[in-house]
Amino acid sequence: MQALLALIVAGPLVGALAALLPAPPGLRGKSPDQAVLRHGVVVTGVILAAAIVLALGFDRGHGHASKMQATTDISWIAALDVRIHLGIDGISLPLLVLTALLTFLCALYSYFKMPQGPSPKAFVALLLLLESGTLATFAVLDLILFFLAFEMVLVPMYFLIARWGGSEGVAGGREAAAWKFILYTLLGSVVMLLGLLLIGIKAGTFDMVALATDNGRGLSTSVQVIAVLAIGIGLAVKTPMWPLHSWLPDAHTAAPTVGSVLLAGVLLKMGTYGFVRIVLPVAPHGMHTFAPYLAALAVAGIIYGSLACLALARQGAGGDLKRLIAYSSVGHMGFVLLGIATMTPTGVNGALFANIAHGLITGLLFFLVGALKDRYGTADLDTLAGATGAALYGRAPRLGGLLAFAAVASLGLPGLAGFWGEMLTMFGAFDPADGLSRPAFLTFMAVAGIGTLLTAAYLLVVVRRVCMGAAPGATAQGAQSQRAPQVPHLPDVRGYEFAAWTPLVALTVLGGLWPAVLLGLTDPAVQKLLAGGKS
Secondary structure, three states, X not given: OHHHHHHHHHHHHHHHHHHOOOOOHHHOOOOHHHHHXXXXXXXXXXXXXXXXHHHXXXXXXXXXXXXXXXXXXXXXXXXXXXXXEEEEOOOHHHHHHHHHHHXXXXXXXXXXXXXXXXXXXXXXXXXXXXXXXXXXXXXXXXXXXXXHHHHHOHHHHHHHHHHHOOOOOOOOHHHHHHHHHHHHHHHXXXXXXXXXXXXXXXXXXXXXXXXXXXXXXXXXXXXXXXXXXXXXXXXXXXXXXXXXXXXXXXXXXXXXXXXXXXXXXXXXXXXXXXXXXXXXXXXXXXXXHHHHHHXXXXXXXXXXXXXXXXXXXXXXXXXEHHHHHHHHHHHHHHHHHHHHHOOOHHHHHHHHHHHHHHHHHHHHHHHHXXXXXXXXXXXXXXXXXXXXXXOHHHHOHHHHHHHHXXXXXXXXXXXXXXXXXXXXXXXXXXXXXXXXXXXXXXXXXXXXXXXXXXXXXXXXXXXXHHHHOOOOOOOHHHHHHOOOOOOOOOOOOOHHHHHHHHHHHXXXXXXXXXXXXXXXXXXXXXXXXXXOOOO
16 A cells, blocks of 8 residues: 555656657557657556555545555655655545546546647646646645645646647736746745744654644644744635635636646645645644634635626626636635634535535536637637527537536535535534634625525526527627627537546536545544544
């Protein structure tokens, strides 16, 4: 198991280096480009298989999901007591498998639909480097290693946006969106590093397991407050939390399809994972101080994201569908932050469930919007909804049905994965941890409930406009603004698209009908985390 986890973390990095080498003559296939894309599929496939084997071998019985398993602990920088410490528990394992799955599906999709840009060699190498960084973030148990893995993903995502992205709907183009992404996240990370160093120096160790077991007893309240503020800012930028979210819409709009899938499905989860893995157990008094403010900003993000999506969805607004889904992520991640802010097992379990559900559903949505953009050359809602626009139910019924499915899953329809996370986070807000103001959290719960209604409103508007076409009562002015080209034929779901999207659909249904699969993993680990390392 230890070797398997080490393979999962280091394998993509080795694969990235191998992708830059010339392909052996017998493996080139039709062309060197085809060979390197196949290499990406093989490497990510091996990592996914290893992650599945690791999950199957994970000991769930008798509360063992709360214990670190498949651990490796090797001294790295002895002078600073920095160690190569790896391990997984019920909190990190689902995120590890989600990352491996989404990266494999993105590599498979790119094999058939490579985004326009420079050499496929560089694309595959960056994709694998990104996977290695995200997997390491969820597997490392040392604060310094966590920071290095956290930062490792920035460079590949920057180049994926700046070199393989598009400029439609982005002020300043894809390069500006990429710079905005990296500047925001780098500035947040500098502040986060100061907080991590403060904890490590004051506690005398950077080991996350030891720090969680100590549960803040070796840190004064003032140190905890300062550390939570510094670390929280860095994590909030990556999540992203309103009002530190403004890099996200441009990054998503400019990114290629696979870049958007990984950004929403994996990278955003690194921020919320940091709150659960580091902030909650290591500095509980500091978290207790900031929990009401975190909850207030979370519900503000829920309402803001929903209202922004409603504004983009209305007729004549010229909204971009990718941009709309990016703003929806601000709202959905608000639910995750609200659950964390409750500091209760119910709320934190709901946050972790919502994390996974958002990765599956929003990943599927970005795949579908990418397919629409490939077919129409645009993701402009007015174009897609025009008289000659999508009307997907008639033109491509399977594509339209999948878009409608992903939309209702995203709005939290009972029976699908999006429902449980939002419900549990609001249950957590109904009865927050001792010492937190219950009237305040009841207010936050009520505001979040309004957010669910607004979410349903904008997603149903999108389904009506894109899947059914122009409204019968569209005005002449609206019709003139819908400058869609005549599309005599619209291909329905292709074979490789079906292969890439089916796992996400199946897991969304499975998570909705059988939530115990995930909650049975996370709950023992969350209970132990909040109890100060005691099972």
